Amino acid sequence: MIKQLEMLLALAKEQHFGRAAEKLGITQPSLSSGIKQLEEHLGVKLVQRGSRYGGLTPEGQRALVWARQIVGDSRRLRDEMRSVREGLSGHLRLAVIPTALTWAARLTTEFAQAHPNVSFTVLSRSSVEILELLENLDADAGLSYLDNEPLGRVNSAPLYREHFALVCRTDHPLAARDRVAWSDLGDTPLSLLTPDMQNRRILNRNFMEAGVAPQARVESGSTIVLVASVIDGGQATILPEDHARFLATGHGLSVVPIDETRGAPSVGLIAPFQDPQTPVLTALFRLAGRIATPESAVTT
Template identity: 65%
Template sequence: MLAKLEMLIALAKAQHFGRAAQSLGITQPSLSAGIRQLEEQLGVKLVLRGARYGGLTPEGQRALIWARQIVGDTRRLREEMRASHHGLAGHLRIAVIPTALTMAARLAARFEKAHPAVSFTILSRSSLEILEMLENLDVDAGITYLDVEPLGRVTCSPLYREHYALVVGATHALAGKTTLSWGQLADVKLCLLTPNMQNRRIISRNFQRANIAPPAPVESNSTIVLIATVKEGGYATVLPREHAAFLAKGHDLEVIPIEGMDAPEIGLIVQHQEPYTPVIQALLQTVKSLSG
């Protein structure tokens, strides 16, 4: 039944029989047959079928919740047993908001020093994508905003608060300033993260509170693109101070702190399903040491 529950999870995620089958490395007829067998075993209809996938029935939605829990518990059991025989080992998948990637790298490096048999995949994603990936078991943990939007049933481990800075070239009109207020950015031509990023929405709220609307002709989901655009001249960008300092290092750029307004909390989130695997427990302990 476990394989069939994984088929249901994949189908709910892809919302398409062909794409779901491809993600599992099986044929579409095999997927369809597996879903039908699961329906027969449970005695209910799970999927609305027509010319194409029509969504899950109410029973299917409920079964999906159980499927995620059962598959997640099974994976945790396997990891627990492996750790008891071979020590702490495995692979951690972490989805991270773009502005926290430098912290994610620091976390992975510190963890790897203590537990060299654990490898990492670090993915840059929006805050909403992180929650979706965590729910679908596509990642083991996320690094995201803790106090900006509802996170659901997760365990949160704070890392730091995000304070902002303006990044400008050495010849920019604001170069040389020691600090700035949000109101001083009214006429600054900016390049910013795309509106689907929580960081952009936070910055926009700070602009609104300061009663300004600076132009932002260039948008990107990559902070590297933002820094490169500033480096080309004529633009400035707003980024978290530590992340900005890391990206600006070695370039002829200045990082000027912006005082006041929001300072949202960033931290690690994992699904709240105890007991945690030894690897996740060790990850939470590493986050605690970093935040301290």
């Protein structure tokens, strides 16, 4: 039964019998009959079939929700038992917004120190993609913005707040300033994250409230690209101050704090909401609570 539910998940994700079967390590006919069995078992058509995959029926959509829940729980059960067997162990997949990558490193190294048998995969994704990954069981936890945009059904723990800073070469007109205001940056050519990222939307809002529009010359999903283009192209970029200092050191760049006009966005650890929480996630949340900045705990 669980096997068939996994088939449904794979099929819904791949939208293609052949590919889904391949992912599952079975042949296409096996998948085909597996889905048919599930449909018989539930007494409902789940998949719109013609000679092509035609999407899930409404019942299929609904069954998918349950399937995620059940398959996820059964995996978590297995993981937890393995943890019992060999201490906290296993593999955690973290999906992280680009500007939180340095914090992800901090979190994972500290965790790995306490629990040497736990390994990590860290992906850099936009905040919406992170929520999707968590939904689809393709990630176990994430680092993302906690407010601003609706989270799904998740547990969360704040880690820190983002304070923005301008990053530019020392020969940049604004490089010598102690602070700058958003309104100072209306005419400055900038390298910024792509508009699908929440960081960029937050920046845009700040610009808008200052009554100016950002001049984005380079857009990228990677902060490394942004800083590199600052170094090579003589432009400027805007990043959270911590992250900026991390990337700027050793490259002869200036980091100039920007005056804050609204609450600093809060970033933290999120994981799918679960009733029985697995020990690994519990430990991760405990660690997050320990290494969070004092400021992050303040509710705005």
